[in-house]
Amino acid sequence: MGATFSLVLLIFFNTSFAGQNGDSTAPKKEKIFDADEVIFGHISDGHEFHFFSYHSGGKEHHVTIPLPVILYSPQKGLTSFMSSSFEHGEKTVKGYALLTGENMEEWKLDSKKYHAGQIIAVNEHGEPEPGVKVYDFSLSRNVVQMILALALLVWVMLVIAKKYKRGEGVKTAPKGIQSLLEPVITFIRDDVAKPNLGHKYEKYLPYIETVFFFILFNALIALIPGSANVAGNIAFTMLLALTAFVVILISSNKHYWKHIFWPPVPLGVKFILILVEILGVFTKPFALMIRLFANMLAGHIIIICLVSLIFIFGTLNKVAGYSASPFSVAFVVFIYFIEILVAFLQAYIFAMLTAVFVGQAFEGEHHDEEVHL
Amino acid sequence: MNLLIPAFGLLIWTLVAFLVVYFILKKFAWPAIIGGLKKREETIAESLATAETVKAEMAQIKSENEVLLAKAREERALMLKEARETKDKIINEAKEQAKVEANKIIVEAQAAIDTQKMAAITEVKNQIGKLVIEVSEKVLRRELNDKKSQEDHVRSLVDEVKLN
Numbered sequence: 001m002g003a004t005f006s007l008v009l010l011i012f013f014n015t016s017f018a019g020q021n022g023d024s025t026a027p028k029k030e031k032i033f034d035a036d037e038v039i040f041g042h043i044s045d046g047h048e049f050h051f052f053s054y055h056s057g058g059k060e061h062h063v064t065i066p067l068p069v070i071l072y073s074p075q076k077g078l079t080s081f082m083s084s085s086f087e088h089g090e091k092t093v094k095g096y097a098l099l100t101g102e103n104m105e106e107w108k109l110d111s112k113k114y115h116a117g118q119i120i121a122v123n124e125h126g127e128p129e130p131g132v133k134v135y136d137f138s139l140s141r142n143v144v145q146m147i148l149a150l151a152l153l154v155w156v157m158l159v160i161a162k163k164y165k166r167g168e169g170v171k172t173a174p175k176g177i178q179s180l181l182e183p184v185i186t187f188i189r190d191d192v193a194k195p196n197l198g199h200k201y202e203k204y205l206p207y208i209e210t211v212f213f214f215i216l217f218n219a220l221i222a223l224i225p226g227s228a229n230v231a232g233n234i235a236f237t238m239l240l241a242l243t244a245f246v247v248i249l250i251s252s253n254k255h256y257w258k259h260i261f262w263p264p265v266p267l268g269v270k271f272i273l274i275l276v277e278i279l280g281v282f283t284k285p286f287a288l289m290i291r292l293f294a295n296m297l298a299g300h301i302i303i304i305c306l307v308s309l310i311f312i313f314g315t316l317n318k319v320a321g322y323s324a325s326p327f328s329v330a331f332v333v334f335i336y337f338i339e340i341l342v343a344f345l346q347a348y349i350f351a352m353l354t355a356v357f358v359g360q361a362f363e364g365e366h367h368d369e370e371v372h373l
Numbered sequence: 374m375n376l377l378i379p380a381f382g383l384l385i386w387t388l389v390a391f392l393v394v395y396f397i398l399k400k401f402a403w404p405a406i407i408g409g410l411k412k413r414e415e416t417i418a419e420s421l422a423t424a425e426t427v428k429a430e431m432a433q434i435k436s437e438n439e440v441l442l443a444k445a446r447e448e449r450a451l452m453l454k455e456a457r458e459t460k461d462k463i464i465n466e467a468k469e470q471a472k473v474e475a476n477k478i479i480v481e482a483q484a485a486i487d488t489q490k491m492a493a494i495t496e497v498k499n500q501i502g503k504l505v506i507e508v509s510e511k512v513l514r515r516e517l518n519d520k521k522s523q524e525d526h527v528r529s530l531v532d533e534v535k536l537n
Binding site for chain 2: 040043044045070115118135136137138139140142143146147150153154157158160161162164165169170171182185186189202205206207209210214233234235236238239240243297
């Protein structure tokens, strides 16, 4: 696994130096460290892997891996090109422009409706066309990193599965990566699926295990410096929550719905409780979504803030910057360890709560035991 | 705030990725892994149960062996005891017989001695009688002429002859 991680890193960095070195022609004053931009630039999605920028010859160079942009708009149809063609917002490509802080100011776009990094349609004069709806299906860095993480997940699991098929780990002791992941798989089976799903656990086990490892692999790979914040993206957690919601609805039986629409309480309370229960159907997946999103995002924000502190101090005073760095780095190391724990913990909590909710949906009579996490 | 607005593209890609991963793993990975683990657990449980049974059987066999051994020991002791008794009996019988035999021999010997003795005495008596007759003859032949000396002589002769 270690070898694969370094391989992924190697590919990233090799490509990055070979990649597009965009340069900014806009006249720059003394570059001031903008923590807000840095932090949000790191935690949001983007159309490229951006590693660092440097100034040389009066120009700003960005070391990045460009990624494919795939756009669809009802008026313009399907378009695709590499994100490097935008030259970091300097150019328009095939009637599309990449928004940056600067061109948003220039075009006086509403920051409530548009945000930096967004792709909008422009007319032949290079001006925004607000009427044209653009659907962005780009292989953004979140998408690419997610695919890499999942390719790794699928590969690892298939390797393990092959071993079990051959009888390794069945008649003999498990070896290598098999013995690394086996306790995790059995933990999910014995402590998440079995207690919450009862006799039906075998039916849901593939789903629960997949959810757990899906989150775990994405969260762990997102800890590699320079990588994207996949598990801390609301679209990612929303999809997982929606899947959980669908699974809950599919598994529900009439006891579940009876409990919601006709709770066993006195008549006066009943109507209030019905509202609460109906709300509960939606708050459960919503809580799943927000919990994973907030936890994953928070870790990344803390790390990037701690690193930014060095530069914030640095802009005030060089000595302050250098003397702050050991403390910042020490804290970052500490938070990194916590983040590794949080990756496991949040994957576990998500799988656990999904199992609990699914279990409640078909359990019927005795589903009042709530698990608080 | 755009952090809180899910991007439609990413949502779709995540959906595709999740479904693909889920179906690949569900078809090719989880059955093998979960099945393998289950099979192993069953094998271990079975092996433990078998070991338990074998242990019980062993214990039973051992106790049976002990019973057999105890029985064998008892039999051996009994046999030894009987052998000793037989030996003693045989020795005693032999002794008895020997004693009886010896007594018989002694009695016979004594009888023989007595017979011999009687025969010897009879012979001595006969011899003495003969001697007396011879002596008497001689005396009679010599002393018939002298009466007095004849008598003395007889007397001395008679004195000399002592029975026993």
